[in-house]
């Protein structure tokens with residue numbers, strides 16, 4: 001992936017912003033389509049419950065689809081790996097032994113727990129395995145945002161007593177508080193690597209979750225200026241890396257934000273999700289406008305505004321998005337962010353992805369936009385109209 005030769009450290013700096021915590025800010029003007037960060041996971045674990053059937057169709061290391069020649073671990077029987085790559089090397093004896101113990105002696109304990117509990121157990125095992133193999137990376141994981149939530153105490157108690165009973169011993173000082181803190185880090189910082197997109201599959205599931213510590217410093221905005229891409233099914237190395245690309249130009253000093261979920265979600269769903277999963281109330285420009293809308297109005301205004309914007313291609317809206325007209329007084333508008341939807345939302349049925357230009361090869365931004373969900377490419381017609 002072309003990143004224009006610039007390193008993330010020169011493009012972004014960490015700033016403490018009141019009410020938002022650590023934030024990533026443009027350390028120089030950033031350009032539409034520019035790759036501002038590429039990162040490998042600190043840890044990665046399957047999103048599939050390990051005791052249910054059918055088992056995960058993905059390799060438990062690289063998370064590409066398994067072929068018929070895939071191999072299940074003969075010892076724990078709970079993970080499978082590509083046979084033609086060296087993926088099984090990541091399956092450490094400690095992890096294997098712990099999974100084998102759970103499989104043989106504790107399967108019944110999960111029967112009255114939600115399937116999600118098994119996925120949380122996978123995360124905790126992967127975290128403790130990290131602690132044993134790379135203590136500094138484990139400390140990095142513990143330094144991420146997220147504190148234990150009393151609402152999760154049932155999960156914490158169950159998982160802590162299960163893992164305490166698992167043999168061999170946990171390779172790190174181990175307490176219910178650490179278990180609670182780890183689960184909270186995962187909730188706030190975990191990125192999902194999704195199953196491949198298909199038009200018929202509106203509810204695409206997650207195939208794996210990963211912790212990417214640098215990417216975790218991006219705060220949320222309901223109208224993001226950057227978005228993440230991943231290429232899990234690619235054949236090249238680093239297929240589980242996350243790539244962050246700018247959606248549009250951004251001046252130096254402005255905060256770079258991602259959306260933590262698909263941009264098409266309505267105001268009340270976004271607020272609920274942000275409060276429950278991330279512990280904050282969003283007061284971004286889009287939320288300020290939409291907070292006064294009634295529920296029916298949300299859908300109607302959105303569609304109408306999108307059509308209007310597609311017809312007119314308003315230049316000022318873009319300048320506002322990119323911070324070009326900072327001093328100008330905001331116009332009264334029912335949907336000031338319609339430009340974003342017209343230009344950067346994928347139109348493919350059931351996709352709901354966000355579009356960003358391909359990395360620029362020359363001084364000018366690419367006219368080709370790529371969708372971060374379905375991967376389709378489209379000519380930037382709205383931009384061309386200006």
Ligand SMILES: C[S@@+](CC[C@H](N)C(=O)[O-])C[C@H]1O[C@@H](n2cnc3c(N)ncnc32)[C@H](O)[C@@H]1O
Nearest residue numbers: 019020021022145188216217218219220278280
């Ligand atoms: C993935 S972390 C982002 C980095 C985080 N600010 C830090 O200090 O490490 C997500 C957390 O950042 C904070 N956050 C993210 N976006 C925010 C926003 N728009 N407004 C307020 N807080 C936000 C919330 O505490 C959220 O749980």
